[in-house]
Amino acid sequence: MKTAEIRRRFLDYFQHRDHVVRPSASLILDDPTLLFVNAGMVQFKPYLLGQETPPFTRATTIQKVLRTEDIEEVGADARHNTFFEMAGNFSFGDYYKEQAIAFAWELITSPQDRGGYGFDPGSIWVTVYLDDDEAAGLWQSVAGLPEERIQRRGMKDNYWSMGVPGPCGPDSEIWIDRGPDYGPDGGPIVDEDRFLEIWNLVFMEQERGAGGAKEDYPILGPLPAKNIDTGMGIERVACLLQGVDNVYESDLLVPTIALTEQLTGRAYGARSVDDVRFRVIADHARSAVMLIADGVTPGNTGRGYVLRRLLRRIIRNARLLGCEDPVMRQISGAVRDAMSPSYPELVTDFDRIAGYAEREEEAFRRTLASGTTIFDQAAAATRDRGGTTLSGEQAFRLHDTYGFPIELTLEMAGEHGLAVDETGFRSLMAEQRRKAQADAAANKGGHLDLSAYRDVLDEVGASVFRGYEELQSEASVRAILGAEGRLAEAGEGEIVKVVLDRTPFYAESGGQDSDAGRIAGDGVELEVLDVQRPVKGLIVHDVRVTKGELVTGAAVHAEVDGEWRLGACQAHSGTHVVHAALREVLGPTALQSGSYNKPGYLRLDFAWPSGLSAGTLSEVEEVVNLAVRRDLPVRALYTDMPGAKEMGALALFGETYADEVRVVEIGGPWSRELCGGTHVAGSAQIGPLALTGEFSVAAGVRRVEAVVGIDAFRFLAAERALASALTREIGGTRDTALDRVRETVRRLRAAEKELARLRTRQVLAGAGELAGGARDVNGVAFVGARVPDGIGGGELRTLVNNVRGRLGADRPAVVVLVGTADGKVPFAAAANDAARDRGITAGAVVAALAPAVAGRGGGKDDLAQGSGTDREGVAAALAAAERQVAAGGIAPV
Ligand code: SER
Numbered sequence: 001m002k003t004a005e006i007r008r009r010f011l012d013y014f015q016h017r018d019h020v021v022r023p024s025a026s027l028i029l030d031d032p033t034l035l036f037v038n039a040g041m042v043q044f045k046p047y048l049l050g051q052e053t054p055p056f057t058r059a060t061t062i063q064k065v066l067r068t069e070d071i072e073e074v075g076a077d078a079r080h081n082t083f084f085e086m087a088g089n090f091s092f093g094d095y096y097k098e099q100a101i102a103f104a105w106e107l108i109t110s111p112q113d114r115g116g117y118g119f120d121p122g123s124i125w126v127t128v129y130l131d132d133d134e135a136a137g138l139w140q141s142v143a144g145l146p147e148e149r150i151q152r153r154g155m156k157d158n159y160w161s162m163g164v165p166g167p168c169g170p171d172s173e174i175w176i177d178r179g180p181d182y183g184p185d186g187g188p189i190v191d192e193d194r195f196l197e198i199w200n201l202v203f204m205e206q207e208r209g210a211g212g213a214k215e216d217y218p219i220l221g222p223l224p225a226k227n228i229d230t231g232m233g234i235e236r237v238a239c240l241l242q243g244v245d246n247v248y249e250s251d252l253l254v255p256t257i258a259l260t261e262q263l264t265g266r267a268y269g270a271r272s273v274d275d276v277r278f279r280v281i282a283d284h285a286r287s288a289v290m291l292i293a294d295g296v297t298p299g300n301t302g303r304g305y306v307l308r309r310l311l312r313r314i315i316r317n318a319r320l321l322g323c324e325d326p327v328m329r330q331i332s333g334a335v336r337d338a339m340s341p342s343y344p345e346l347v348t349d350f351d352r353i354a355g356y357a358e359r360e361e362e363a364f365r366r367t368l369a370s371g372t373t374i375f376d377q378a379a380a381a382t383r384d385r386g387g388t389t390l391s392g393e394q395a396f397r398l399h400d401t402y403g404f405p406i407e408l409t410l411e412m413a414g415e416h417g418l419a420v421d422e423t424g425f426r427s428l429m430a431e432q433r434r435k436a437q438a439d440a441a442a443n444k445g446g447h448l449d450l451s452a453y454r455d456v457l458d459e460v461g462a463s464v465f466r467g468y469e470e471l472q473s474e475a476s477v478r479a480i481l482g483a484e485g486r487l488a489e490a491g492e493g494e495i496v497k498v499v500l501d502r503t504p505f506y507a508e509s510g511g512q513d514s515d516a517g518r519i520a521g522d523g524v525e526l527e528v529l530d531v532q533r534p535v536k537g538l539i540v541h542d543v544r545v546t547k548g549e550l551v552t553g554a555a556v557h558a559e560v561d562g563e564w565r566l567g568a569c570q571a572h573s574g575t576h577v578v579h580a581a582l583r584e585v586l587g588p589t590a591l592q593s594g595s596y597n598k599p600g601y602l603r604l605d606f607a608w609p610s611g612l613s614a615g616t617l618s619e620v621e622e623v624v625n626l627a628v629r630r631d632l633p634v635r636a637l638y639t640d641m642p643g644a645k646e647m648g649a650l651a652l653f654g655e656t657y658a659d660e661v662r663v664v665e666i667g668g669p670w671s672r673e674l675c676g677g678t679h680v681a682g683s684a685q686i687g688p689l690a691l692t693g694e695f696s697v698a699a700g701v702r703r704v705e706a707v708v709g710i711d712a713f714r715f716l717a718a719e720r721a722l723a724s725a726l727t728r729e730i731g732g733t734r735d736t737a738l739d740r741v742r743e744t745v746r747r748l749r750a751a752e753k754e755l756a757r758l759r760t761r762q763v764l765a766g767a768g769e770l771a772g773g774a775r776d777v778n779g780v781a782f783v784g785a786r787v788p789d790g791i792g793g794g795e796l797r798t799l800v801n802n803v804r805g806r807l808g809a810d811r812p813a814v815v816v817l818v819g820t821a822d823g824k825v826p827f828a829a830a831a832n833d834a835a836r837d838r839g840i841t842a843g844a845v846v847a848a849l850a851p852a853v854a855g856r857g858g859g860k861d862d863l864a865q866g867s868g869t870d871r872e873g874v875a876a877a878l879a880a881a882e883r884q885v886a887a888g889g890i891a892p893v
Helices: 003-015 042-048 095-111 133-141 234-241 254-264 271-291 302-320 328-337 348-385 393-404 407-413 422-443 450-460 564-588 612-631 641-646 710-729 734-765 767-772 793-806 832-837 842-853 871-886
Strands: 056-065 083-092 124-129 150-153 159-161 166-177 195-208 219-233 472-482 483-487 495-498 515-520 524-532 538-547 555-560 592-598 601-607 634-640 660-666 671-674 687-697 702-708 775-777 781-786 813-817 826-830 856-859 863-869
Touching: 003 056, 003 083, 003 095, 003 234, 042 056, 042 083, 042 166, 042 219, 042 450, 056 734, 056 813, 083 166, 083 234, 083 271, 095 166, 095 195, 095 219, 095 271, 095 702, 095 767, 095 781, 124 133, 124 856, 133 150, 133 166, 133 483, 166 450, 195 234, 219 234, 234 781, 254 271, 254 302, 254 328, 271 302, 271 348, 302 328, 302 407, 328 348, 348 393, 348 407, 393 407, 407 422, 450 472, 450 483, 483 495, 538 687, 564 592, 564 601, 564 660, 564 687, 564 702, 634 641, 641 660, 641 775, 671 687, 687 710, 702 710, 710 734, 710 842, 734 767, 734 793, 767 781, 767 793, 775 871, 793 863, 813 832, 813 871, 826 842, 826 871, 842 856, 842 871
Parallel strands: 124 150, 781 813
Antiparallel strands: 056 083, 083 219, 124 166, 159 166, 166 195, 195 219, 472 483, 472 495, 472 555, 495 538, 515 524, 515 555, 524 538, 592 601, 601 702, 634 660, 660 671, 687 702, 775 781, 813 826, 826 863, 856 863
């Protein structure tokens, strides 16, 4: 029975028994206690805990699940997948143990021609929790299972929770006996390979607290209702119903194994270590593709790191199978073909998915190439010493310098029969983290401690921000702060921090730079340099006292520079419009990850795997400028977080929002973002906007930069002036200018090439004469000469080679040439085989002459070169070279 059919029968069975079919949740469901969805019940957790009222009391799903605790087991045994599909039926305070057991029994034992899975009742065993007599009794009465095929186990095996605080309860697992070929008799408590667990029925009735993952945690008390949560492993059922040996050979994974056979030229099924590698690739490839499809990208922490590790293990295993070429695109394709009937997004999103996998592969291949050499050296050195353990320092260096994850070092060491000092490695890692933290702390020097601001806030209260409504506020000075803390006053010329009771000045936040302007009072004037909000509620102005004396308590008039603010609003609204345009052109995954804007300028970082073409960029620019022309209304409204979500407002990553949130919309739903910034009233006020650059700022993150408003106009005007000037210079008209420039550049390149050819010929023209000047130095034909000024390092190299060739191979010959070019003193030496047989090497000659011209050099035995700076030393250098040759390979004293 194919996997698709197993899935269909499950949902069908429960749908006909009043269960609502729910789609799978994403693998990265937003549960802060979990890295990945690790069970079918995760999306229902609030119902189980009684935090939300379920809209139905019976549900069924096929949930995507990722578990990496057992990653080492993958491929080595018959049953561990990192990604798998879990079929489940759920009851929220509806049916309980008896019905759950009856459903499961009926579905697995009903004959296949009557919609069931057709397992032989005689092959079925179950386990129950130690004291769960009720479940044990039900297996006998409902299913007719004999007592000897019902086994009892403790908390670790038969009490289920997510491994973290949340719902939990005793469970009962269903096992299929695969027969004596697979191991000893005696039920699952004796052998978990012969007896394969296919289904777990959890009787979810308690809530657990923090503690161990499987045992040693407190039970906090009963849940509001008794619930059922079951999970049937689709892969395991497929393995049994398809009569294959292990989960990696079922219909959804075997195509990847077959493709890997093609790619590597090796055969699967030889029962060697290769088989494990094939299975690891098949398993991990599916996990990686499904993770990328759900929005995870390779990284160095959290989910990104898990993905990176999976991808790297695939690539390494492919290499171990003898495949040196990139494999990720093809392997991703095999996964897509197998999985897309259930997950059609794998087809529509394939380019993005394969793109991430491919780029990670490229990066890792580079890492591997350099790191593997270092690893081999370290392993050899360890063995030479008679050691069996790679030091923590070596593992750390591989990690720090070559990006080798520790798991990879462990794996490679294992293949060499070596251990790794993991404790040493971890303590070096901890040391490095401590250093980084200390550095970061030291860099903060010069700033007031946050507690100083908290004290001010406690004493004078929060500052009221008036800047959405007005640009000028009448205010009073509540506090003045200097580098050392509170001040009563500040005199002319001083730079201090000022807190007002109310202010129109926008403090830098949400990517928007702070406002500029002036604050003035009786005889005192302040220039505002910066505005920050160091603690929530407190707005602090950095000011320079340009006139008079500032005293605490003074009444002042605070005034934002209107031109500045208009520019700031244009830039911030422009940022929202660019974001909306990017998502319109590229799709909804092009989500902003950071931004910065100030009058006239904006930049925006967004998730996107590769560079945008010039065509795409002008499309984005066009969407932006059309939105400006339509003069879309800009509105700010206040709501709560669920309200904002309902409106589809984009809450950007890493930001936190209080109960009341501000949503800024441009053109209604076209652009809705949670935002505290200042904005124009209609999009036409943004004015022209021109994208000026697009580049990568991190793996998977691109940045666009733009100028806006009058700055955009000036930018475009300057571009036009440039085009005009170029046209004038190159002649002709604007329409022909580009062709003319291209033609001119082409001719220039050709001329340069020709020139280089002629120069080489000219330089080599002197070779015959140089060779003719060879002298006998202690039996060696020696040429030591200064070449004409202007012959550079590359040419010198060609020349020594050529002269050496002319001296023939019969007798030892050494050529040393020194020149002067571009203020430097390049030199080169060549030695033929016969000279090297005498122990005279080009490297040693160069090393001997270099100091005379204050230079350095090096190279191989046959050819070496370098360069110095002292033009006066050329003669001495040639003499030193000759002495070196005369000494016949022995360093002259
Ligand atoms: N939550 C249980 C499990 O994951 C049953 O679905 O095994």
